[in-house]
Amino acid sequence: MNRQAPTLEDVAREAGVSRATVSRVVNGVRNVDPSIQDLVRGAIERTGYTPNRAARALVTRRTGAVALIVSGAGDAFAGRVFADPFFGRVVNGVVGYLRARSTQPILLFAESEAARRQVVDYVGQGGTDGALVVSVRPDDPLPDMLLAARVPTVLFARPARATPVGCVDLDHRAGGRLAGQHLLARGCRRIAVIGAPPDLRASRERLAGFRDALARAGHDSPPVAEGVFTLDSGAAAMTTLLHDHPEVDGVFAANDLMAQGACQVLRELGRRIPEDVAVVGFDDSSVAVTCRPPLTTVRQPVEDMAAAMARMLGEQVQGTVTRTEPRTLVFEPQLVVRESA
Amino acid sequence: MNRQAPTLEDVAREAGVSRATVSRVVNGVRNVDPSIQDLVRGAIERTGYTPNRAARALVTRRTGAVALIVSGAGDAFAGRVFADPFFGRVVNGVVGYLRARSTQPILLFAESEAARRQVVDYVGQGGTDGALVVSVRPDDPLPDMLLAARVPTVLFARPARATPVGCVDLDHRAGGRLAGQHLLARGCRRIAVIGAPPDLRASRERLAGFRDALARAGHDSPPVAEGVFTLDSGAAAMTTLLHDHPEVDGVFAANDLMAQGACQVLRELGRRIPEDVAVVGFDDSSVAVTCRPPLTTVRQPVEDMAAAMARMLGEQVQGTVTRTEPRTLVFEPQLVVRESA
DNA sequence: ATGAAAGCGCTAACAG
């Protein structure tokens, strides 16, 4: 245990070559005689050499790691994040992309003011080469903090305030429209909405798109009950809706989790889905499949968006000096029809 | 953008002192004249200095970061992990403990052979000071790989093979017993079990404890249908159970997610919970509360266990040369009575 | 194709 980890120097001595040569072999640089390569590889094997990340990062100014920061607020934040299948899809998308490029994805939680500071310090001090941020709150200060710390950053979803930073986003309005058209097409006439916090651009646009669709078909603007993306809040909103509009025959929920909550309430009250009330969700997260009945929903290509986010960051980090404008990549939603509508 | 990040040297020049003094101020070492401290702090402010993590880690041989590795297998691994509220509790426990010690918790996913290699490289090359591992599979090779790479490691749950490594675990047998006693006490007589993969020690012990309780009360060993900890598998197991034993009046599921699946099936078939069939889960994860009806369950003090795991690792990393035996810390489960039983 | 040498930015003895 006392033995220090072997260094490049040790390997060089063992192989009878210089440090530089060993370094070249380790990093797969050409211009090394094949026989010497074997020699070195043998020595590496024997010594059990492992490069030292810190030393390498110090000179290359690169860590080979990228942070995926889930940012929001509240106690038991991780618990909430882990209860929402949406994040799983983001992580999968990012991890899939980064693995193939032998970059280490690192998941960080910024759940409080103190945590934000710690996280910004970590990446700002060169703990990673850049940051991918998924914010839960619209007025999240994290992106600005990251920018101030000169950390290459890409966001999932455009921030409320215009910020000079790359991001990927969805055409939420088109998604809302898709939901509205579908409900109309299957004959619903007394339609209601379980909305989401209107301070989120995504919430507003989903709702606007949905209203669009109804308006174009000559329908009134639907009643809206607001939730906060959780199952419980969806159930509560559905209860409210049913109380005020017992004759409702179609519901659009701003995400799948709330749609699931709505379904639970509906079924408890003996309403058949979709016969009595049709339900459309949003996201196409994993609950859309496990929900009873499986949800018809507006699919957000989250994995693709996440991968694109990682790719954008990669380009920014590689940073050919060409300082390109931070772009926003907008993806198109898609209606997935299952049983609930 | 071209300006190099300021270094200790720059700050020293700006403040008119030596590098060492600035370093002392930055690291809060005593023995620095207060007036000079102010001088230095001013210079830091003006230059916008941020310490370089790599340089610091290189000399201190410490990163101030700890990896929390979620290890398992399968496509869309992150998706599954994020669908299981259990992990959220682990993360919360670890994060809570580490934050207070200004250590950066880093979440890593080891979902495939390649990923495992990458992750072991990352931490083995000094990317973090140690690893906390939560394995999904009993024969996970990761702990051994970590050990071979000389990474300080602590596990959540004892591994199948004896491994010289610290871990925290639950008295699963006692937990099973608690569930059995409760079902018996509320008058259930035709009891069945939704089990979990028997290659997991935890599964076997929960079941053994449950059987214990029944046996002591003079009951036969209950029928068992096996699931894999997911909602779907719980529903499927419940369906099987009802088919083979339609008269069942009490069910013990090896985790909450499966219990929830069971509840869904039961309700669809018109069985009232707990009047017709009482259901007891395991874990007391967040679904226990959101489930309809809320689940009576065996609580696993996951947050405490996770914090203890982080603490053990901390002690190991600080490593007074005293090489203590790797211990296993065993926690006691607790019955939480809600509505389902 | 290989080696020698100069740091990367920081901490930690050791002097003074």
Place this chain on the structure above:
DNA sequence: CTGTTAGCGCTTTCAT
């Protein structure tokens, strides 16, 4: 209490 001096382990010119 402060400054000087060695490195930590690695990559990377620049010679050879």
